[in-house]
Amino acid sequence: MYKNFFRYLISAIFLLGFSVNSNADFKVGFVYVGPTGDHGWTFQHHEGRNAVEAAGIKTTFVESVPEGADAERVIRQLAQSGHDLIFTTSFGYMDPTNKVAKDFPNVKFEHATGYKREHSNVSTYSARFYEGRTLLGHIAGKMTKTNTIGYIASFPIPEVIRGINAMTLAAQKVNPNIKTKIVWVFTWYDPGKEAEAAQALIDQGADVIMQHTDSTAPVQTAEKAGVWSFGQASDMQRFAPKSILTSIIDDWAPYYVERAIAARDGTWNQQDTWHGLKEGMVAMGPYNSAMGADLVKEVEQLQKDLASGKVHSFTGPIYDQKGNILVAEGKVADDGMLAGMSVYVKGVEGDIPK
Amino acid sequence: MSLDISFIGILIGSIMASSVPLILAASGELITERSGVLNLGVEGMMIIGAISGFALMVITDNLFIAIVGSMLSGVIISLIFGFLTQSLLTNHVATGLALTIFGIGLSAMLGKNFVGIPGKEFPILFSSLRESIPFFGPILFGHSIVLYFAFALPFLTNYFLKKTKLGLVVRAVGDSPVSASNQGINVILVRYCCILYGGAMCGLAGAYLSLIYTPQWIENMTAGRGWIALALVVFATWSPIKVLIGALIFGGITILQLHMQAIGFRIPVQFLSALPYLMTIIVLVVISRDSRKIKLNTPTSLGRIFYREK
Numbered sequence: 001m002y003k004n005f006f007r008y009l010i011s012a013i014f015l016l017g018f019s020v021n022s023n024a025d026f027k028v029g030f031v032y033v034g035p036t037g038d039h040g041w042t043f044q045h046h047e048g049r050n051a052v053e054a055a056g057i058k059t060t061f062v063e064s065v066p067e068g069a070d071a072e073r074v075i076r077q078l079a080q081s082g083h084d085l086i087f088t089t090s091f092g093y094m095d096p097t098n099k100v101a102k103d104f105p106n107v108k109f110e111h112a113t114g115y116k117r118e119h120s121n122v123s124t125y126s127a128r129f130y131e132g133r134t135l136l137g138h139i140a141g142k143m144t145k146t147n148t149i150g151y152i153a154s155f156p157i158p159e160v161i162r163g164i165n166a167m168t169l170a171a172q173k174v175n176p177n178i179k180t181k182i183v184w185v186f187t188w189y190d191p192g193k194e195a196e197a198a199q200a201l202i203d204q205g206a207d208v209i210m211q212h213t214d215s216t217a218p219v220q221t222a223e224k225a226g227v228w229s230f231g232q233a234s235d236m237q238r239f240a241p242k243s244i245l246t247s248i249i250d251d252w253a254p255y256y257v258e259r260a261i262a263a264r265d266g267t268w269n270q271q272d273t274w275h276g277l278k279e280g281m282v283a284m285g286p287y288n289s290a291m292g293a294d295l296v297k298e299v300e301q302l303q304k305d306l307a308s309g310k311v312h313s314f315t316g317p318i319y320d321q322k323g324n325i326l327v328a329e330g331k332v333a334d335d336g337m338l339a340g341m342s343v344y345v346k347g348v349e350g351d352i353p354k
Numbered sequence: 355m356s357l358d359i360s361f362i363g364i365l366i367g368s369i370m371a372s373s374v375p376l377i378l379a380a381s382g383e384l385i386t387e388r389s390g391v392l393n394l395g396v397e398g399m400m401i402i403g404a405i406s407g408f409a410l411m412v413i414t415d416n417l418f419i420a421i422v423g424s425m426l427s428g429v430i431i432s433l434i435f436g437f438l439t440q441s442l443l444t445n446h447v448a449t450g451l452a453l454t455i456f457g458i459g460l461s462a463m464l465g466k467n468f469v470g471i472p473g474k475e476f477p478i479l480f481s482s483l484r485e486s487i488p489f490f491g492p493i494l495f496g497h498s499i500v501l502y503f504a505f506a507l508p509f510l511t512n513y514f515l516k517k518t519k520l521g522l523v524v525r526a527v528g529d530s531p532v533s534a535s536n537q538g539i540n541v542i543l544v545r546y547c548c549i550l551y552g553g554a555m556c557g558l559a560g561a562y563l564s565l566i567y568t569p570q571w572i573e574n575m576t577a578g579r580g581w582i583a584l585a586l587v588v589f590a591t592w593s594p595i596k597v598l599i600g601a602l603i604f605g606g607i608t609i610l611q612l613h614m615q616a617i618g619f620r621i622p623v624q625f626l627s628a629l630p631y632l633m634t635i636i637v638l639v640v641i642s643r644d645s646r647k648i649k650l651n652t653p654t655s656l657g658r659i660f661y662r663e664k
Contacts, residue, residue, distance in 0.1 A: 035462060035573055037469035150616070183615045184623045190577040191568040192372070193608075199368055200612035203361070215575075217568040220472075239472050239570070350615070353623040 026264045028052055029078035030061035031071065033090035040189075040214035040233040041250070045089045045112075048252035052260045067092025072099060079104040085263040087256065088112065098122055108263050113159075115339070120270050125255060128276030129159070130166035130338070131306045132248035134313040135284060135299055136230050137170030139245050140178075140208040142295055143228050147177045150201025152194060152211040152218055153184045156353045158341045160212050165345045166313045167210065172347050180348045181206055191217035202227055219244055235285040246299075247285030254280055274335065277307040314338065319346040360488045365609070367492035371567065373605030374504045375400070375559040375576075379583035380590070380597045381507045382555025387587060388515065389548035390528035392657035394450030395435055397580025398457020399553050403428045403560030405461040408571040409468055417476060421500070421561055428557020429550045431457060436549040439659070440542050446657045454580070462573045473569020498566050500558065507555075511594040524548060528653030531660040541660055556580070589638040592651040596642055604634045 030049050034042035042063065053059050060083070065074050071093050078086050079100055085108045088097045094114035101109045101119045109122045117124055140149045149171060153160050164182060171178040181204060183197045194213050198221040201209060209229040211218040216239040222229035223240035231237060231247025255275065262268040275281035284303060287296045305311040314333035318326045320343045327333050344352060379396050386393050407424030411417060435453050438444045476498050478484075484496030515521040523544060526534040531541045559579075564571055582604065590596035611626040619626075642648060 035466075037466050037573070039470045039572070181616045181618070183612050184627075185612075186624075186627055187577070189572070189574075191570065191572055191575050192375075192563060192577060192579070195568045196368070196372055196609055197612050200609060200616050203364065203368075204613060204616040206616075215568075215572055216570055220568065220570070349618045351620070351623075 026057060027083045027085075028057055028059045028260050028263075029083035029086040030059060031065050031074055031078070031086065031088045031090075031093060032061060032063040033065060033067060033092070035064050036061070039216070042089070044234055044250040045087075045252055048256040049087075051253035052256050055257045055261065057260050057264060072096035075100045075109075076103070079107045083107065085110065085260060085268070108268050110259060115272075117270060117272065123259075123271050123273070125273035125275070127250055127252075127281040128274055128313075129248060129250070129282055130162045130313050131276045132282045132284060133163045133166040134170040134306060135246070135303055136210060136248070137167035137172075138174055138302055139230075139291065139295065139299055140167070140210065140228070141171035141173070141175035142298075143245065143291065144175070144178070144208050146205045146207045147175065148179050148181060148204070148206045148208075150198070150204070150206030150209045151180055151182045152197045152201070152209070152213055153182050154188050154213050155186060156184070158339060161344065161352060162338060162341045163212055164348060165341065168345055168348050169314070169318065178347065182348065182350055184353055185213060187213065189214045191215040194218050195221045198222060198229075199225070216240075231285055237285060242290075244285070245288045245291060249283040249285055251280055251283045277303060278309070320344065321346055321348065360492075363489035363492045365613070367496070369602065369606040369609050370493070370505070371497065371501060372609055373601040374501050375562050375567070375579050376583050376586060376601035376604060377504045377507060377598055378500075378559035378562065379556045379580060380586045380601060381504075381511050381594060382552040382559070383583060384511065384587050384590075384592060384594055384597060385515075385524065385555075386548045386552035387656055388528045388592060388653050389524050389545045390531060390653050390655040390658065390660070391439065391545050391549055392446040392450065393432070393435055393453070393549060393552060394447060394584065395432070395453025395457065396552075396556050396584050397576055397578065398454035399428045399431055399556035400457075400560035400563075400576045400580045400583075401461040401574065402431045402457045403557030404564035404575055405465045405468070405560075405571060406557065407561030408473070408564040409464065411474055411565060412468060412471055415474075417474065417565065420565055421558065424557045424561030424565075425554040426557070428553035428555070428560070430553075432549050432553025432556070435553075436546045440545055440549070443659050443661055445659070458574060465571050465573060468571045469573070471571070473565065473571075476566045476569065498562075500562050500566060504562075505598070508594040508598040515594070525653070528655060531655055531658075535660075535662055541662070545660075556583075559583070586634070586638075589635055589642075591638075591642040591648045592653065593642065593647075596638060599641070600634050600638050603637050604630050607633050 032042045036042055036046040049059050049061055062074050065071050075096055087110045089112045091113045094116050097109050097111045098116050098118040101122045105121055111124050113126045114124050168180045181201055185193050185197050194215050195217040198209050198218040202225045207227045209218055209222045211232050216236050219229040219236050219240040223243040228245050229243045231244050233250050235247045235249055237244050312332040316327035316331045317329040320326050379400055383396050403424040406427035407420045410423040411420035435449055438449045439446050478496050478498055480495035484491045523539055527541050527544045535541045586597055586600045590600045607630040611629050
């Protein structure tokens, strides 16, 4: 008897822990991997949530949920407490999301950056950040005087390699002498190390710095050294007003609003979304006037062409480092190839860490 | 890619700048440990120092207040550790770990409103000399005052421990608290002071990161440097000068490996990333293999709870 009592007590404590009221009609839950104030990845997802809220839909969120056992508990908790739609916003939530989805067929799930949709109530979505990288490459190729672009990379996953390749291809198109120097820091987020990596690249002759890490340290280092840089994930302009040429901005808001309304109105269905500049999931920060009016115009045109599909970031012929053809002339890389990209294109120096 | 002499000067200058937080935190922890107290809360105290310094800079717009405030915040948080371990006689290891976890959580909470605010330029000294003298300029000049202090600190610490009476008291308390107590030394008071001093230095180390090195506040921005400082103290066998050497090697290889990647050395990147840890341990083990000296420097009662029977 006591055993049961304790069981109830413990579940009551857990319920209190993530107190979510269950009397509202339609509710959307969000699970974040970082704090809402990280000024990067989670910050942008939170902006999306704010937009859903502004559209008159009730939302709740749980932040800093580690990928792993905790994630499943939190997702399950949200499902149990009457949430109708749940966004799980990190790659590592993939399996927990599918597991919980199986037990709650009436709840809709949306998992960011994953590929598993094991049940009909799970959708996945991601953004074509590489389109933004193409624009950065074009700008970098035109702006560099040393013909050396410095790239701070985090982990050797397709997402990061795709960015490096897209950038290099675009830069080569406008400046065949371009060299891409890459430093792997093996962290998403260590301001000290990111700053050191930026400084090392600058010392090695790079005069344009690009990052696939989350802190603002690289752009600040670039500002101090008087070289160009680009913001990552959100508009970082105020950290380096002179140095930043533009930023790639993740804009989840329109998608979140659209999906939340669809779920509320009963029109939600399973899908795999990979949106880019066209849909606005990838947006660009303001262009620095130091680029000059001509280049700004050029880049804005390219941005339009990428959005309309007239130009594709990965248009053949594309060769790998050894000179083998990856994409034939006149063809464009399909999504399957992009999703699994694991080799550098010709012109990138060094090896991908295994 | 230029490897001329002035470039090497710039490189050494940036290596020095990157080792400052390690030198400060490790020197502080060294005094704490020499008094027989093992405080594993270095990371927690550093991160509290980082947010306090940054927050005070934003609020008061005064870098002096920010620096002093960060040290004070380190003192306050280490006082919690001191009270628990010295007055309530809790286990050092567990309390220190709790302090780190507490510090990281508290700093995240305090820092909520300070994320995304750009930092302020910290004044550097002799910047004109830095440009005008090749090689030595970037090494000796153009740094913040905290860097000069950090590089003096190991020597001051060494002098303090070896040449002053107070230093002797600290060592006595760390080696044999019972004998020290019988000599009329207030062991608990000495240990309190050493803990608070360690807290102040860790606070300053954190503020160096958030105010000078990468002027901004981000959650968890110390990123494990506190743990490296802790390891340095042990591998340097509680010798302040070896702490300095270890910190420089660690900072040096960290930066060199980034340069090697940028130059395009065909060495596996994972190996390069592990190199700072590996080299620091190897060098420190090699330079301190004299077991007699280790015995002399090791605080015998490290981490043991002391209480006076009344």
